[in-house]
Amino acid sequence: MSHSVGQVAGFAGVTVRTLHHYDDIGLLTPSERSHTGHRRYSDADLDRLQRILFYRELGFPLDEVAVLLDDPEADQRAHLRRRHELLTARIEKLRRMAEAVEHAMEARRVGINLTPEERFEVFGGKDPEQYADEAERRWGGTGEYAESQRRAARYTKDDWRRIKAEVDGWEERYAALMTAGGPPAGDGAMDLAEEHRRHIDTWYFECSYEMHRCLAQMYVADERFKAYYDSMRPGLAEHLKEAILANAARHTA
Numbered sequence: 001m002s003h004s005v006g007q008v009a010g011f012a013g014v015t016v017r018t019l020h021h022y023d024d025i026g027l028l029t030p031s032e033r034s035h036t037g038h039r040r041y042s043d044a045d046l047d048r049l050q051r052i053l054f055y056r057e058l059g060f061p062l063d064e065v066a067v068l069l070d071d072p073e074a075d076q077r078a079h080l081r082r083r084h085e086l087l088t089a090r091i092e093k094l095r096r097m098a099e100a101v102e103h104a105m106e107a108r109r110v111g112i113n114l115t116p117e118e119r120f121e122v123f124g125g126k127d128p129e130q131y132a133d134e135a136e137r138r139w140g141g142t143g144e145y146a147e148s149q150r151r152a153a154r155y156t157k158d159d160w161r162r163i164k165a166e167v168d169g170w171e172e173r174y175a176a177l178m179t180a181g182g183p184p185a186g187d188g189a190m191d192l193a194e195e196h197r198r199h200i201d202t203w204y205f206e207c208s209y210e211m212h213r214c215l216a217q218m219y220v221a222d223e224r225f226k227a228y229y230d231s232m233r234p235g236l237a238e239h240l241k242e243a244i245l246a247n248a249a250r251h252t253a
Helices: 007-011 017-022 043-057 062-070 074-109 116-123 132-139 143-154 157-179 187-203 209-221 223-230 236-251
Strands: 039-041
Touching: 017 236, 043 062, 074 116, 116 143, 132 187, 132 209, 157 187, 157 236, 187 223, 187 236, 209 223, 209 236, 223 236
Parallel strands: none
Antiparallel strands: none
16 A cells, blocks of 8 residues: 555655655655655655654654665664754753753743832831843853842841941941051952952952952943942942952952
């Protein structure tokens, strides 16, 4: 019994165009033709098609499928072993991609979890997420950003009060140190720089000394960060940058 190309396409769940292509490249040439020249497939042809589709499902390219089916010297175990290695590598790559997407989705879901009243109570008229959209655009794909968002989502009103109190106290002490003429490389400034790093590390994300160096450069390069720190005392952004660099050198020497 033979079957038309339409019937075979229906059996196998492939398109007629696919069967025509397999015929054109010599991968699956139907055993018969009707008197009008139409393709007719035998049971043996269907068996070959089944094996083709099996290898295609495993990801083998068509030229390798042809070798596996037609070359008596082909080592099917070696081909399958190689395909297994490639698939395993691809699975690992996809796993990492999925993990990155999960981090990105989680980072978008979380943030400062306070009611409007609680926000005002803790932060007053300041918006703690004023630059949230920009931060997401700049660092949304990083692990540090995702970690800071995860941590922030867990904090209560009391946690945010403590964070703000730490920041306020640090700002007052740093401005006082500058007023007293303390140099950036002095012990007092370096100790405050270390306190600054530990605050980030404790509340937001793991902040290594190398990461802290990068942040220090940003505090003077980005006008908004510079304006924020200089509002505490003129020149504080540059002074803090130098103190952070000195402190990092002190701890990594």
